[in-house]
Amino acid sequence: MTTPKLSRVLLYLxxxxxxxxxxxxxxxxxxxxxxxxxxxxLGVIPYRMPASSMAPTYxxxxxxxxxxxxxxxxxxxxxxVIVFRPPTDPDTPFVKRxxxxxxxxxxxxxxxxxxxxxxxxEPYLMPDAAHGDDHRSSxxxxxxxxxxxxRANSLDSRHFGAVANDAIIGKICGQL
Numbered sequence: 001m002t003t004p005k006l007s008r009v010l011l012y013l014x015x016x017x018x019x020x021x022x023x024x025x026x027x028x029x030x031x032x033x034x035x036x037x038x039x040x041x042l043g044v045i046p047y048r049m050p051a052s053s054m055a056p057t058y059x060x061x062x063x064x065x066x067x068x069x070x071x072x073x074x075x076x077x078x079x080x081v082i083v084f085r086p087p088t089d090p091d092t093p094f095v096k097r098x099x100x101x102x103x104x105x106x107x108x109x110x111x112x113x114x115x116x117x118x119x120x121x122e123p124y125l126m127p128d129a130a131h132g133d134d135h136r137s138s139x140x141x142x143x144x145x146x147x148x149x150x151r152a153n154s155l156d157s158r159h160f161g162a163v164a165n166d167a168i169i170g171k172i173c174g175q176l
Contacts, residue, residue, distance in 0.1 A: 032068040033085065034093075034169050039068035045170065047083060047095060053148035053155065054095055057081070057124050058175065064095065066170030076101060076144050076165060078115065081172040084146070088160045093169055096156050097124070100137075100145035102165075107136040108158065113147070126150040137162070144168070 025040045032039045039045040045066045049058045058064055058081075066083040076082065080098045085091075100106035100115055107114040113122060126149060135158045139145045143162035148154025157163065 030069045030072045031166070032169065033166055034068070039066070039170065043067060043069040044173070045083070046176065047093065049095065052150050052153050054081070054097070055126055055150045055153075057097075057149045058095065058172075063176035064172050065174040065176065067173035068170040070171035070173065071165075071168060076168060076171075078104075078120075082144070082146070083169040083172065084163050085167045085169065086155075086160050086163065087167070090167070094146075094155075095172065096146035096148050096154070098144045099147045099157075100139045100162075102139055102141040102143050104139045104145065105136070106139060106145045106157075107134075108147075108151075109134050109136075122149075124149050126152070133158075142166075 021041050025037055028040055030040075030043070034040070034045065036045050045068060047064050047066060049060055049062045049064065052060050076098055078098050078101060081095065082098060083093050083095050086094050099113055099120070104115055105117070107117075113120045137145060137157070139162050142165045144165065145157045145162050147156045147158065
């Protein structure tokens with residue numbers, strides 16, 4: 001291959017690849033509810049845990065990675081840890097665990113979580129932490145009910161209600 005031909009190929013690739021990335025970014029084929037190009041184009045966004053609401057699973061200061069394309073072909077499920085935009089503060093992403101999905105009845109009673117009347121085994125909870133007041137809620141369709149693993153120090157669906165599925169940025173798929 002001659003040098004001018006190689007230069008044309010490289011120049012072509014320098015235009016095509018960024019062009020394709022821009023198309024993916026603006027078309028947003030996976031429906032990522034974030035303008036962050038890492039999530040729209042690469043499919044992952046790193047986050048740092050600023051508070052203890054997910055301790056001991058994710059301690060304060062730990063880094064987690066959200067896979068923004070995780071729900072492109074599946075639905076959120078109880079037990080998934082997600083990053084989402086809460087209804088009360090859509091500019092601040094929260095990290096919480098899904099404890100109920102659309103159609104479920106979620107109840108916190110005497111420190112236990114009941115989903116559809118069945119007590120849930122939650123080995124990831126902060127040991128010996130008070131769980132706050134009793135709470136009962138029905139989860140609307142296309143919504144999830146979220147709670148922190150450190151229930152005593154978590155601002156979650158018990159306070160701001162269920163989270164719409166389209167407010168989910170991604171599912172936590174790793175810890176750095």
